[in-house]
Amino acid sequence: QSVLTQPPSVSGAPGQRVTISCTGSSSNIGAGYDVHWYQQLPGTAPKVLIYGNSNRPSGVPDRFSGSKSGTSASLAITGLQAEDEADYYCQSYDSSLSGWVFGGGTKLTVL
Amino acid sequence: QVQLVQSGSELKKPGASVKISCKASGYTITSYAMNWVRQAPGQGLEWMGWINTNTGNPTYAQGFTGRFVFSLDTSVSTAYLQISSLKAEDTAVYYCARVRAEAVTTEYYYYYMDVWGKGTTVTVSS
Numbered sequence: 001q002s003v004l005t006q007p008p009s010v011s012g013a014p015g016q017r018v019t020i021s022c023t024g025s026s027s028n029i030g031a032g033y034d035v036h037w038y039q040q041l042p043g044t045a046p047k048v049l050i051y052g053n054s055n056r057p058s059g060v061p062d063r064f065s066g067s068k069s070g071t072s073a074s075l076a077i078t079g080l081q082a083e084d085e086a087d088y089y090c091q092s093y094d095s096s097l098s099g100w101v102f103g104g105g106t107k108l109t110v111l
Numbered sequence: 112q113v114q115l116v117q118s119g120s121e122l123k124k125p126g127a128s129v130k131i132s133c134k135a136s137g138y139t140i141t142s143y144a145m146n147w148v149r150q151a152p153g154q155g156l157e158w159m160g161w162i163n164t165n166t167g168n169p170t171y172a173q174g175f176t177g178r179f180v181f182s183l184d185t186s187v188s189t190a191y192l193q194i195s196s197l198k199a200e201d202t203a204v205y206y207c208a209r210v211r212a213e214a215v216t217t218e219y220y221y222y223y224m225d226v227w228g229k230g231t232t233v234t235v236s237s
Contacts, residue, residue, distance in 0.1 A: 002155065036223040038156070045206055045227040046148075046156065051213065052221035089156050091223070099172045100146070105155040 003028060004090050004103035011109040012080045020106045022073045022090030028101060030071035033093040037066055037075045040087040040105075049088070050075060077108070085110045113137035115207050115228035122234045128195040131231045133207030140164050140188040144210040146224055147181060147192050151203040161210065162190060197235045204230040 005023040012018040022035060029035060035053050038046040048057055050066035053073065065076045073092075077084055090103040118132040133145065147159040160171040162181040169181035180193040190207055208224035215221060 034221055034223075036221075038224070040156075045229050046208075046224075047227065048223055048225050051211075051223040051225075052215065055221070057225065087155075091156075091158075093222075097173060099160070099170075100158040102156045102158060 002104040003094055003097065003101040004092060006088075006090060006103035006106045008104070009107045009109065011111055012077075013111045014080050014082065016080050017076065017078045018080060018108065019077075020075045020088050020090075020108070022075070022092075022103050024071050024073075024092060024094075026071065027096040028071075028092045028094040029068065029073055031095055033095075035066065035068050035073040036091045037064075038089045038091065040089065042086065046089065080110050082110050084108060113209075113226055115209060115226055117205075117207060117228035117231045120232040120234070122236065123197050124237055125197055125199060125235055127197050127235075128193060129197060129233055130191055130193040131205055131207075131233070133190045133192070133228050135188045135190070135209070138209075140183075140190070141185055143212075145181075145183075145190045146208045146210055148206040148208055148224075149203045150206065150230070151200075154203075159192075159205075164190070194233070197233075199235050201233060202235050204232050206230045 037050040039049045040046040053068040054066045063078045087105045089105045094101045116134045141164045146161045149157045159175045162169045182191045207228045209226040211225035213221040
């Protein structure tokens with residue numbers, strides 16, 4: 001059971017918009033700790049997609065955006081492309097555990 | 112270019128030990144902390160802890176104390192993860208990941224993993 005809760009899967013057709021939620025609690029996201037998102041393409045290492053809640057590293061398309069509010073965060077992907085099919089993980093810090101925590105991951109399927 | 116090069120796959124018997132290496136290139140290893148992350152087959156990412164690359168001081172996440180040891184050899188820009196008394200449930204891909212501290216203000220930073228190794232697969236089987 002992950003400290004941060006994500007839907008196991010989401011799907012969308014090419015060109016559509018999807019969102020992935022990441023729900024935490026008062027000891028992590030709700031405490032003000034930042035949320036970062038990682039994309040893991042099949043068979044590869046994760047890579048950072050969004051850092052500091054809503055910032056994109058250089059090279060990440062602006063189709064990807066992040067937001068945070070209260071005890072939750074969201075990753076939005078617009079203009080879905082086949083190459084977006086991957087697992088997505090949110091990550092934050094938890095004061096009760098005194099450590100970094102990940103969401104369980106969400107598998108995005110592009111129909 | 113900046114990269115983390117991890118050692119190759121390992122097949123070990125239960126009770127044995129394994130030492131995984133993570134060589135940093137393209138930057139000075141002591142300039143960034145290093146995280147270790149585990150991914151069991153078909154499962155999600157799990158933060159194992161981190162090592163302060165300036166002091167060599169490790170911090171372990173809950174569930175990764177006792178059999179897991181993070182270490183460092185700055186002379187060869189390499190971080191290590193050693194796992195002893197291996198169990199079948201240690202079968203996983205182990206990643207090292209550089210921790211970037213991005214300044215938001217002079218007193219506030221975003222800490223996130225900006226460079227990852229390709230992962231080392233450890234299989235524990237009799």
